Every structure is written in C-alpha cells, then in structure tokens.
Amino acid sequence: MPRRSGARTSASAPQRAAPAPAQPAAQPHHAPPPAAAPAAAPPMAAPASGGGMMSGLMGSLASGMATGVGMSVANRAVDAVMGPRQTEVVHRHEGAPAAPAASAGVCQVQQDQLNQCMRSSADAASCQFYLDALKACQQTQ
Numbered sequence: 001m002p003r004r005s006g007a008r009t010s011a012s013a014p015q016r017a018a019p020a021p022a023q024p025a026a027q028p029h030h031a032p033p034p035a036a037a038p039a040a041a042p043p044m045a046a047p048a049s050g051g052g053m054m055s056g057l058m059g060s061l062a063s064g065m066a067t068g069v070g071m072s073v074a075n076r077a078v079d080a081v082m083g084p085r086q087t088e089v090v091h092r093h094e095g096a097p098a099a100p101a102a103s104a105g106v107c108q109v110q111q112d113q114l115n116q117c118m119r120s121s122a123d124a125a126s127c128q129f130y131l132d133a134l135k136a137c138q139q140t141q
Contacts (some may be wrong), residue, residue: 107137 109134117127
C-alpha cells in the first residue's frame, strides 16, 4: 500500500473555494514593477599555469623575504616601546688547553725546551735529547 502525504484529505469532505479578494474599484492601474537586474557574471578564474620550478622557488624566496622584513619591523617596534634588549655572553674555559694540571707545572721546563728546539731546527732528530728528558720527567710523575 503506497504511503500518502501528511495532508489529510477526504473524498467525502466538501472542498471550499477560497473567497475572492475584494478589490477596490477606484484604484488606478500602476505599471508593473521593474524586472530584476540580471545577475553579474562570475569573475574570470585565473588561468592555471604550472610555471615551473623557478616560479615556485621565487615565490618562496619572496615570501621568506617578506616574513623576514616583517619580523625585523616588529622587533624594532618592540625595541622602541620596551627599550633595546641587551644580551650578555659569558665564555668559560675559552681557549684553555686541555692538558692535565698535575704534570704541567713540573715538566714545563722540558716541554718549553723541546718546543724551542723544534721551532729552531728543521731536523727532528737533533731534538731527541729534549724529547728523552721530557719523557723521563713525565715517567717520574
């Protein structure tokens, strides 16, 4: 059995005609309302072109430059309001030799003599005496 719409109608119920609206007889005829303006055409879509790899790289470069400039301007604005920022860098053990401290003071004389000999002589064999003296000093420690 097919379903019926939700409106209840009955064949036995008399159907009434809608009353005719009363129109005043003395109304002058007016011109019909103007027709609606035609809808504007949709804007043209930009042509889709691949552009290649360089256009993508240049777009990324331009975007990065704009971001950098924007951040720079924002930093300057914050500095103008809050005052310039100051950073302090503390270097610890910068350039200090990593030599053990116990044998450095005791054998320093032999080390200096060996270094001086190596700088002044092109032949390393001539500095063998200073090398032996340094090794003997380090073994006694």
